[in-house]
Amino acid sequence: MAKDKKVEQITDMETDFAQWYTDVCKKAELIDYSGVKGMFIYRPYGYAIWENIQRILDAMFKEKGHENLYMPMLIPESLLQKEKDHVEGFAPECAWVTVGGQDKLEERLCIRPTSETLFCEHFRYIIHSWRDLPKLYNQWCSVLRWEKTSRPFLRHREFLWQEGHTMHASQEEAMRETEQQLDVYADFCENYLAMPVVRGQKTDKEKFSGAERTYAIECMMHDRKALQAGTSHYFGDGFSRAFDIHYTDKNNQQSFPFQTSWGLSTRLIGGIIMTHGDNNGLVLPPRVAPTQLVVIPVAMHKEGVLDAARAVANRLKDAGIRVKIDESEQSPGWKFAEHEMKGVPLRLELGPKDIEQAQCVLVRRDSGEKRFVALDELETLVPQLLEAVQQGLFDKAKKNLTDNTFPAQSLEEAKRLQEENGGFIKTMWCGEEACELRMKEEAGMSSRCMPFAQEHLGEHCAICGKPAKKMIYWGVAY
RNA sequence: CCGGGUGUGGCGAAGUUUGGUAUCGCGCUUGAAUGGGGUUCAAGAGGCCGCUAGUUCGAAUCUAGUCACUCGGACCA
Secondary structure (H helix, E strand, O other), X not given: OHHHHHHOOOOOOOOOHHHHXXXXXXXXXXXXXXXXXXXXXXXXXXXXXXXXXXXXXHHHHHHOOOEEOOOOOEEEHHHHOOOHHHHHHHHXXXXXXEEEOOEXXXXXXXXXXXOHHHHHHHHHHHOOEHHHOXXXXXXXXXXXXXXXXXXXXXXXXXXXXXXXXXXXXXXXXXXXHHHHHHHHHHHHHHHOOOOOOEEEEOOOOOOOOOOOEEEEEEEEOOOOOEEEEEEEEEEEOHHHHHHOOOEEOOOOOEEOOEEEEEEEEOHHHHHHHHHHOEOOEOOOOOOOOOOOEEEEEOOOOOOOHHHHHHHHHHHHHHOOOOEEEOOOOOOHHHHHHHHHHOOOOEEEEEOHHHHXXXXXXXXXXXXXXXXXXXXXXXXXXXXXXXXXXXHHHHHHHHHHHHHXXXXXXXXXXXXXXXXXXXXXXXEEEOOOHHHHXXXXXXXXXXXXXXXXXXXOOOOEOOOOOOEOOEEEEEEOEO
């Protein structure tokens, strides 16, 4: 009965994955709906995850020499229109400011959907000599895209992200930057979020508006659908020319610099939920969990229990663990369920019986494994357990990815595999957009990426039979 | 934007077919006992039934309009 009651708040993922996802977002207090469609409230616990992501990534960016700055949120229409492909790609989902105070504006202002154009205008003013390069910039901000449908974390009209924008003297250097930042993203996803990725290049159809090349990391969710977790773009000198950003190079020649941009958003939190979560709720990777261990005093009004629990919490805090002690007036069982729902990686139970024996109970969120531990050992054991949870989550997600990636030799086979199992289907491909459209039309899958780790699955395109150029991954995407 | 569904205390629902002045569960408040998987008992507070207009002696219930949310589809660097 008690067991049943615990799960009644969250729909089983096997019953309805979409509903399960929404339940977790709400019940774990990550997010809430606001009065405006597609605009969400990041609640403290959800925002804390983002803060951890920011803290870690920001350090990684700076390690590679990037500097943070902040650009305005409004873009004059004329500026947005300078690069043709870019404006065509974004125009359908722009929101506009047309009135200021009482007055209609002479030129309407776009609320940034991304900031390439603003950066370009700025770069034009500050890049004049080869000595001004490279410029390695990043900003943390929110952007606005007027999506028709929205889902918590996965598709907001306003969402939080970071966008890196860099300028380089040579094509090679800019390409290296594009690849390097994709690697930073992949490293972060795998080692901090425990989400294994497939790295690769996007097809022309799927690439960023105005980019020459788009690289992406693709992750597989628990329901075997794909989530694009981060992208890194190489622009060549297209925007430089469109915005007339030029400088004098070492040979006293006028040159156009080469540009990149790369971005990653709060969508990742949706990825964490759908990669690691289970029917009891959220499961957080220890490295980004706002609380890594929760201390639950049992029979806490009995003499000495609370003091002992606080002492243990403080010791672990001193050992560098993010600890929370739950002293609220709820029954222990209620607290167990609550913190499970919120995905806290480790739970420490401490009651009168334990105190007598100088021990406590440690429970892993990922496996449910429960063990008695001597209080002396906590400082050494807790970090080890957190690492074990982190690794356990990665291994499980990795298995899901490998077990659900299949080669196919024909469109029919790809379609059948998708219908029967889902997941990623890999085929050879001729490079024609027509084949991508056909795959979408007949099998419901879009191209995910052409992985850097290419495999030779055959000579011919699985869709049209013409000579193949690349091995490509297909999937149903979020 | 196209189609389906739903709007009733904070949340989830019943009541709508056949009009008669709103019911239940959870949560909340107070008190007591409990405490190792959502603890129990007692006493309370809280709603002009999404909004507007109409029909009627009388509307949560019928009619028209409107708004919001939601699920599919289309769209989505």
